[in-house]
Amino acid sequence: MDKRDAMVGGWGARIALWAPYFWLIVFFLIPFLIVLKISLSQTADASPPYVPTLDLSAGLAGVKALLGGLGLDNYRTLLSDDIYALSYLRSLEVASVSTAILLLIGYPIAYGMARAPKRLQAVLVMLVILPFWTSFLIRVYAWMNILQTGGLLNRVLAALGIIHAPVVWLPSDTAIYIGIVYSYLPFMVLPLYATLEKMDETLLEAAADLGAPRWKAFWQVTVPLSLPGVGAGVLLCFIPITGEIVIPDLLGGSDTLMIGRTLWTAFFTGRDWPVASAIAVLLLLLLMVPIAVYQNLQMKSVET
Amino acid sequence: MQRRLSAFNVVSVALGLAFLYLPIAILMIYSFNASSLVTLWGGWSTHWYAVLLDDQDMRDAAIASFGIATASATAATMLGTCAALALTRLGRFRGRTGFAAMIYAPLVMPEVITGLSLLLMFVAADVDRGFVTVTAAHTTLTMCFVTVVVQSRLATFDRSLEEAAMDLGCPPARTFLTVTLPLIAPAVVAGFLLAFSLSLDDVVIATFTTGPGANTLPIRIFSEVHRGVKPEINAICTILVTVVAIAIFAAALISRRSAEGETVGLPAK
Numbered sequence: 001m002d003k004r005d006a007m008v009g010g011w012g013a014r015i016a017l018w019a020p021y022f023w024l025i026v027f028f029l030i031p032f033l034i035v036l037k038i039s040l041s042q043t044a045d046a047s048p049p050y051v052p053t054l055d056l057s058a059g060l061a062g063v064k065a066l067l068g069g070l071g072l073d074n075y076r077t078l079l080s081d082d083i084y085a086l087s088y089l090r091s092l093e094v095a096s097v098s099t100a101i102l103l104l105i106g107y108p109i110a111y112g113m114a115r116a117p118k119r120l121q122a123v124l125v126m127l128v129i130l131p132f133w134t135s136f137l138i139r140v141y142a143w144m145n146i147l148q149t150g151g152l153l154n155r156v157l158a159a160l161g162i163i164h165a166p167v168v169w170l171p172s173d174t175a176i177y178i179g180i181v182y183s184y185l186p187f188m189v190l191p192l193y194a195t196l197e198k199m200d201e202t203l204l205e206a207a208a209d210l211g212a213p214r215w216k217a218f219w220q221v222t223v224p225l226s227l228p229g230v231g232a233g234v235l236l237c238f239i240p241i242t243g244e245i246v247i248p249d250l251l252g253g254s255d256t257l258m259i260g261r262t263l264w265t266a267f268f269t270g271r272d273w274p275v276a277s278a279i280a281v282l283l284l285l286l287l288m289v290p291i292a293v294y295q296n297l298q299m300k301s302v303e304t
Numbered sequence: 305m306q307r308r309l310s311a312f313n314v315v316s317v318a319l320g321l322a323f324l325y326l327p328i329a330i331l332m333i334y335s336f337n338a339s340s341l342v343t344l345w346g347g348w349s350t351h352w353y354a355v356l357l358d359d360q361d362m363r364d365a366a367i368a369s370f371g372i373a374t375a376s377a378t379a380a381t382m383l384g385t386c387a388a389l390a391l392t393r394l395g396r397f398r399g400r401t402g403f404a405a406m407i408y409a410p411l412v413m414p415e416v417i418t419g420l421s422l423l424l425m426f427v428a429a430d431v432d433r434g435f436v437t438v439t440a441a442h443t444t445l446t447m448c449f450v451t452v453v454v455q456s457r458l459a460t461f462d463r464s465l466e467e468a469a470m471d472l473g474c475p476p477a478r479t480f481l482t483v484t485l486p487l488i489a490p491a492v493v494a495g496f497l498l499a500f501s502l503s504l505d506d507v508v509i510a511t512f513t514t515g516p517g518a519n520t521l522p523i524r525i526f527s528e529v530h531r532g533v534k535p536e537i538n539a540i541c542t543i544l545v546t547v548v549a550i551a552i553f554a555a556a557l558i559s560r561r562s563a564e565g566e567t568v569g570l571p572a573k
Contacts, residue, residue: 012477017394017403020387020447024406027444031421034428048427109320112313124317126556131324133498133548135505137522137529138541142327145334145533150344152330185324236412243414245508250529260416267420277424280417287414295408298452 032284039277040070050274074278084279087262088286094248094258095241098180099188102237103230105181106188110229111222113189114196125193132186140179140250147175147251171253179247184240188233195229196222228297235294239287259283328545335538352539362524362540369504369521372435376442377499383443384450384499385492391451392458410448418445419512426513433515441513442503449502450495457491490558497555501548 041050052069054062078084113124131139146152147169154166169175199222207217245260252258259279267276335353339346356362387407394400410418422441426433465487469479485492507522514523521544528537 012480013390013394016386017390017397020383020390020407020451021399021403023383023444023447024403027422027425027440028406028410031425034424035417035421038424053428105320108312108316112309112315112317112320115309115313116317117309124321127321128324130549130552131328133501133505133552134328134545135507135522135541135548137505137507137525138331138545139328141525141529141533141537141541142331144529145331145538146327148533182323182327185320189320239412240414243416245416246526260414263416263420273424276420280420283414284417291409291412294412295405298408298411299404 035277035280038274039074039281041274043272043274049271074274078278087257087259090257091242091259095238098177098241099234099238101181102184102188106192110189110192110196113193128186128189136183139183140247143179175251176248179251184237187236191232192229195226199225232297235290239290331538332542335542352535355536356539365519365521365524368518372439373500373503376439376503377496379443380447380450380499381496384447384495385454387451388454391455407448407451410445415508419509423512434518437513438510438518441509446499446502449498453495454491457488493558494555497551
């Protein structure tokens with residue numbers, strides 16, 4: 001037997017595979033199936049607040065009773081009430097706009113990092129990663145400090161003579177965009193940097209030798225080669241932003257319709273677990289395509 | 305080749321870093337503000353840190369948070385390292401695609417969905433919510449990050465070292481402990497610290513899965529912050545940022561001392 005196989009086939013390998021596999025089935029797959037089931041149940045004044053529940057002691061009859069009690073009512077509610085459609089659309093809009101802004105801001109930063117002297121690059125990467133490890137909540141709160149009516153932004157703008165009366169930044173859409181762009185910037189910059197840094201610079205020399213001006217070489221050589229990084233960065237930002245809840249909650253005030261918040265309110269305030277579950281299922285369906293694309297990119301990048 | 309770093313490159317990197325760091329720096333400076341008015345500067349003082357120390361709720365929340373972060377990061381490091389080994393060493397085993405999908409999905413999954421589904425499972429299984437449920441939830445989220453960090457290290461790993469050990473008669477388990485583990489240790493440590501700080505930071509999943517006696521710091525901060533900016537909150541945020549920053553620098557030092565400056569970072573590379 002090959003030596004490699006000895007390491008692969010042993011009991012150690014079996015534990016290495018089964019422990020995380022089992023964990024993910026119990027804490028990731030099964031919970032999701034339960035959400036799916038509850039999204040098909042009805043709200044009830046009970047504990048837990050939905051019917052039907054599975055009565056295992058009744059055996060097969062219990063399963064039949066459960067299946068008979070399930071229906072698509074919650075999905076009909078989601079379709080008939082405008083507030084849900086508006087929330088989904090608004091989330092997609094906020095996610096698209098902020099991802100576009102992130103790409104516009106993130107690309108020059110990543111490009112500058114990739115062209116910096118090699119020794120400096122490690123430090124720059126560290127500096128961009130560091131805020132990513134800091135709590136989202138704290139980073140959003142930091143902006144609340146700056147954006148409050150008597151805060152630093154208004155005072156700087158007033159000192160510069162740009163504004164004459166304090167601007168109310170909180171709550172506003174502008175504040176939401178600032179908060180999102182600030183929080184997700186490292187997620188955009190790092191994948192972009194990773195592809196730009198690997199780029200073969202001789203290609204640019206070749207383009208220059210053949211008489212291409214620098215902007216044209218950038219547009220026709222650098223940009224196409226960085227597309228995998230663009231894809232990873234865009235997905236890494238777009239998907240979580242769509243479900244974002246803390247940022248719109250703190251910076252956008254109570255009337256911001258984003259789907260994460262609508263779910264949160266339905267669950268915690270309305271105690272309507274079945275509708276909250278249906279919102280989650282639809283949100284996941286909406287994000288299924290981008291998530292699948294991201295997983296493919298991720299698997300390829302790790303395995304090549 | 306000769307890199308030409310244009311003024312535009314320098315300015316965009318400098319502005320980007322300023323944008324990332326200024327808000328946090330301002331927050332930290334204002335935590336030492338003597339004035340109780342959050343918008344006015346009244347001189348340096350550590351008054352708000354003293355106020356914080358007297359706050360029993362905050363202390364309980366801090367203890368709960370550090371306990372959950374330690375427990376979940378430990379579990380996540382073991383599970384995540386196993387998963388990384390399985391993904392890189394076991395070839396194309398049956399169910400690999402599903403396994404990989406479950407590893408990469410939580411990385412981008414909106415937290416509300418993860419939080420809601422875990423809570424509903426705990427309710428359906430009739431588990432009392434508290435320390436254990438939040439720990440399990442954080443383990444699930446953070447093990448995936450550990451997997452990605454360790455996996456990227458294993459991908460550049462020199463397999464001939466292990467083969468040499470086994471050719472010399474070393475049994476597989478011993479080879480793993482004496483050759484493989486020390487070589488991937490920096491990534492494992494970095495994964496642990498990443499898991500620790502992610503757990504310490506999470507508010508959404510914790511809010512869903514928590515119960516009596518397990519209010520974490522972010523849950524406390526989140527409910528306080530709804531009532532506006534307060535100097536004590538600036539102080540607790542400063543402490544959290546400092547703790548996480550120290551952990552990160554430790555991780556960076558450890559990985560620099562061992563390998564050739566491997567970077568620890570985001571899932572997508």
